Amino acid sequence: MAPSPVRPRGRGGYWLFLIPGFVLFTVVIVVPFVMNVATSFTRWSGVGTPTWIGFGNYTKLFEDERFWTSFEHNAALIVAMAVVPTVIGLVLSAALFDYIGKKFGPRTASALRAAYYLPQVLPVAVAGVVWNWMLHPSYGAVNAIFGTKVNWLGDPGLALATVMAIMVWFQLGYPVVIFMAGLQRADPALHEAAEIDGASWWRRFWHITIPQIRPEIFVVLLTCTIAALKVFGPIFVLTRGGPGNATMVPSYFSYLNFFEKANVGYGSAIATVLALIIVVVTFLFLRVQERDS
Template sequence: MRTDRKVAYLPYLAPGLVLFTGVIGIPFLMNIYTSFTEWPGVGTPEWVGLDNYAKLAEDGEFWASFRHNALVIVGMAIVPTVMGLVLAAALTDLIQRHFGPRVASVLRACLYLPQVLPIVIGGIVWSWLLAPDNGAVNELLEAAGLGSLAHDWLGDPSTALPSVLVVMVWIQIGFPLVVFMSGLQRVEPSLYEAAEMDGASWARRFWHITLPQIRPEIFVVLLWTTIAALKVFGPIYVLTKGGPGGATSVPSYYSYQNFFDKTEVGYGSAISTVLTLVIIALTVVFLRFQHRDLGEEER
């Protein structure tokens, strides 16, 4: 009976499978083939075997871009997840209960707004805010008597990446907030009320009720945001174009540079292939941890 049921699902899965094969599967296989060639983008690719990967292993810029990507994971996954958890719990357990669901909904919409803004628009606005001359951030520092702290935030290699990470936190925080607030809707309100009557503080209610109840949502958010951080491109392209001096370059942008700026399509394909394999491996690890955690919870 189970086999018949699975077979009955196949016609409904076929359109998605065809689309996946045409849009993702075939291009990925072509990308893998191209990574074993030397090709400027026109003419016939020349087979070079593992030369691109050998070059990749010794490429300092590539490894530097991966180190930057590790910091981007902090800015796009870890920090937004933690902040989203705290804000979702505060909006649900404090704001919504004391000021009503309308106020909580308005605040949620305000925090989610960066998610629906096009990356280009958000990036251009932040580049204006962080501009060294007449930028709003430097102007505010001047007005507050802290003019000595005014800086070329995106033009200095020591502050460019931290500045981009601030923008990424601003962009990303709305997604975990909405997911966690949705997850908290299935938590029994009487749990919070009973804990409050027993004298539990908000922090204790957050730690002993909120976190255990929304563990599945935490796994989903961490997986989704980590993948987004590994393949991030838009904010880097709009804000810094990988500069200054490669200080904000990440593998996806470094691959783009080799594809289009340097016309080293084979080498760019090798970079994107490695990045894809890293994302797949990380996804498998996340799913295994989630499956094991859910299995222990059921036992």
């Protein structure tokens, strides 16, 4: 069919449909973001007139030990929320898909998948409420079950590890579900051929399964890394960044400066750096993925 020049009454009028989106987007995202960047160059308590101090907040930021610590904790949370769930999720989804699914039937596989996915349906703040109760130092279920008296979230040496473990629990179901969907798309003939050639399960997993679901692995790593960089809810509910700074993360650090210390300029600088890091990480991921395909 020849391309027809007919369009619903010309081309220009489509702009009109963008007007509500454009207005709202400007008011809710563009203007606040620009204001936040501008505020990061000032000293401001939230009332009165901000004082322009140039890069003052940023130089202070790079010398602030709490700031660096909070990013180290972010790195730890990327391990707990992106790296570990992806690795375990790969093994679990492959085991469910081509071992349990084939030997015990797809119903068993999907029941197990549902159990792994269950934590993902919770609002992350509610997941925090659940674990706060489970880990309570005086009446918590975990201590009662194991007969221990550990203050899981209150011990500065343990708190970060505990939060990491909770986040692994929370995130794990997401890669399992995404990877299993990816495996359904994959071609079973390759697997069968390798099996006939006598390749072991691990070899097939490494050389066939993983390459086939590369796009899914990229998506999971990217989205979970961004989620880890943004993490706020679990920290607020579980530890409030404490004890001391043991679980401080940039998002909570900026929140403290905005709403508790009235250091709005400093908080804005933290938030701007965080936004920059997230945009750069997203961009790098997309570049790598593009080159990969």
